[in-house]
Amino acid sequence: MPGFVFAAADTLLGAGERPTVERVRQALGRGSPNTIGPLLDMWWMQLAERLQHRLKMPAVPEAVGTALAQIWELALAAGRQQAEATLVPERQRLTDAQAALAAQLAAAGDQVRQAQTQAQQATAATQSAEAALAISTQRADELASQVGHLQRQNEELQQRNRAQETQLQAALDRVEQERTAAAAEREALQAHLRQAEDRGFAEIDRLRQEVKATKAQLSTQAREHTRALQAAGQAQRTAENAQHAAERESAAARARLDALLATSGSRRTTAKKAATPRQRKPASKTT
Numbered sequence: 001m002p003g004f005v006f007a008a009a010d011t012l013l014g015a016g017e018r019p020t021v022e023r024v025r026q027a028l029g030r031g032s033p034n035t036i037g038p039l040l041d042m043w044w045m046q047l048a049e050r051l052q053h054r055l056k057m058p059a060v061p062e063a064v065g066t067a068l069a070q071i072w073e074l075a076l077a078a079g080r081q082q083a084e085a086t087l088v089p090e091r092q093r094l095t096d097a098q099a100a101l102a103a104q105l106a107a108a109g110d111q112v113r114q115a116q117t118q119a120q121q122a123t124a125a126t127q128s129a130e131a132a133l134a135i136s137t138q139r140a141d142e143l144a145s146q147v148g149h150l151q152r153q154n155e156e157l158q159q160r161n162r163a164q165e166t167q168l169q170a171a172l173d174r175v176e177q178e179r180t181a182a183a184a185e186r187e188a189l190q191a192h193l194r195q196a197e198d199r200g201f202a203e204i205d206r207l208r209q210e211v212k213a214t215k216a217q218l219s220t221q222a223r224e225h226t227r228a229l230q231a232a233g234q235a236q237r238t239a240e241n242a243q244h245a246a247e248r249e250s251a252a253a254r255a256r257l258d259a260l261l262a263t264s265g266s267r268r269t270t271a272k273k274a275a276t277p278r279q280r281k282p283a284s285k286t287t
Contacts, residue, residue: 002039002042004028005024005028005031005036005039005040005043006039006043006046008024008027008028009024009040009043011027012024012027018082018086019040019043020040020086021033021036021037021040024036024040125249128249129249132242132249133249135242136239136242137260139239139242140236140239140240140260140261143232143235143236143239144236144263146232146235147229147232147233147236150225150228150229150232153225154225154229157218157221157222157225160218161218164214164218168207168211168214171207172204172207175200175203175204175207178196178200179197179200240261
């Protein structure tokens, strides 16, 4: 590289132009000002020695040679001053450019560190949202299982209620048949009819008391199951609120949670509709 810079400077000087960093760069077609500047300073220092050797001509008288050397030294001094005056702005521009580049690099480093911090924060937030989503999903599954269990219990209770109502209706039908038979034999067997009627009415009263007790027991069980379903529904709504909070933090899981909540809501509605047992009031009989 020094040989190319020196050759380019010699070429510019031979063409009557003062070698500068920019002109040498243009002549070479490449090179950094930080590299060319020091080499060009070295070229100026070596130029005086090269010219002094050229001034030593054997045919020139000593006085003439001395005068020429003094003139040449003055010319070199003037050239150096002019070159220094020219290089000062260029060096200042280089210094400013280096300072600006350093500032840009520092700003870029700050931006990179800030981006890394933001990426770490985003990663932590994503992990937290995923953990909350997993907990909400597990809780929703548990509540859905509890709701299904309560629904099965309610169905079993309704089946027992229907069976007891069937038995009650059958008993009432039997009593009605006995009463009808006793009424048909009233004229012939008045005494026996009264006894049969007494037994029938006593049986009716007993059965009504049993029906009343059974209905009270079924009503109590139905209320207990209703409260259990309501508690399960409240717990499920609490889980849904937590799940909504997780959805706001993790937008990617929204579709899955919406589908789960929609399914859980449909099951809860079905359980509430099935929780009210059907009660039948036995028809009152007139003697």
